Amino acid sequence: MTNKAKFLSTIVFTVFSIGNSWGQEAYPNKPINLIAPYSAGGDSDLAARAFAAFAQAPLGQNIVVVNKPGGSGIIGSDFVRRATPDGYTLLLARPGSQSILPALAPENTKYKWDDFTIVGMLELNPYGCAVRKDSPFKNYEDLADALKTRGTKLNYGTAGIATTNDMGPRLLFTLLNLGDKVPQQIPYKGTGEATSALLSGQIDFSCGSIGTMLNLIKDGQLRALLVTTPNRYKELPDVPTAAELGIGDMSQIIGWSGIYAPIGLPKPVIDKLVQSLMELDKNPGWRNTTEKIGSIPNIKGPKEAAEFAKNQYETYLNLGKRLNIIDKLN
Structure with a gap:
């Protein structure tokens, strides 16, 4: 190989090596x-x-x-x-x-x-349904009775259409055979907003992941009516499961x-x-x-x-x- 060829070969190898090192820069190198x-x-x-x-x-x-x-x-x-x-x-x-x-x-x-x-x-x-502390619904049976007798006069909050907050109540209404006599859904931009609405009395009940409501439940500001976990949720041992309440199909929602x-x-x-x-x-x-x-x-x-x-x-x-x-x- 001539000196010129060797020089060109060295240049090509160097450029390739630099380009290759750039392409393999360690991830992540920025936020x-x-x-x-x-x-x-x-x-x-x-x-x-x-x-x-x-x-x-x-x-x-x-x-x-x-x-x-x-x-x-x-x-x-x-x-x-x-x-x-x-x-x-x-x-x-x-x-x-x-x-x-x-x-x-x-x-x-x-x-x-x-x-x-x-x-x-x-x-x-863990998923469940809750009401505020001064709600007339003291347990799941109270809510179920109200849904059957005056469902259209109630409302509930969700994190939007087609979320677990939405699907849980839809399934519950079906299990209770409400037909088209269902409460009005109030959609919010997230579970946090729906929980705030529940706390302030803007809605009658809400179903969703327990995490967003947990501290409020423990503080007594909200009352959980049911959870969908297979066994009672260890953080809320007094709250019955959906299976215990005879609505085991609700366990699909998590x-x-x-x-x-x-x-x-x-x-x-x-x-x-x-x-x-x-x-x-x-x-x-x-x-x-x-x-x-x-x-x-x-x-x-x-x-x-x-x-x-x-x-x-x-x-x-x-x-x-x-x-x-x-x-x-x-």
Whole structure:
């Protein structure tokens, strides 16, 4: 090889090496945005902030929680779906935005349940129904009787159409055979807003993840009437389960949180994020924080999380057919 050829070869190798090193720059090297698709103070916000607080150590970067509420979670979710798949825009996935809407309103939802890279699961949220402390409904039986006799005169709050806050009452009304004599739904931008409305007396009752209501229930400002967990929730041992009350089908409704990203996320980035989830699972600080906000730590990797997400989608698809609401939401 001539000296000129050797020189050109060296230049090509150097340029390639520099370009290759740039392309393999360690992830993450800047802050990560975590999109919570509902308003501040609700389940997605609480889960996102717990994740951000404790996952920044294993990731080595700050995680910035950005609330993008609207469209029952569609706006924030679709923002992440369309984002550059580089690991710097993540989604705090929730059942309403990731399972219920794709199942019940596929024409109005801008994505399918699997139009994301499913990184993993974070937690499960015990689900239940509650009233304020001065409500005339002292227990589930009181509420059920009122729903049967004057359902149209009552109202209830949700985090929007096609969320677990919405689906739980819809199923309950069906189990009670209310027909079209149902309470008026008042949709808010998140569970936190619905809980505030319940506390202030703007609505008669609300069903949703217990976490948002837990401290208010413990303080006596709200009263829980039922939970949908298989066994009594340890934080509220005096509250009966749906199965105990003869409405076991309500156990299909449960909240959860996961970490999603755009399709096309590079494997090294996925591996780093999954590794951070596994570290989180061993962190007593995150586990304690998650339990304090009323959730159950439930870390799962990509495969198990995808299987769970598919099962949730199919559950609500079947439930939508049973309740005859799919066409009504499209």
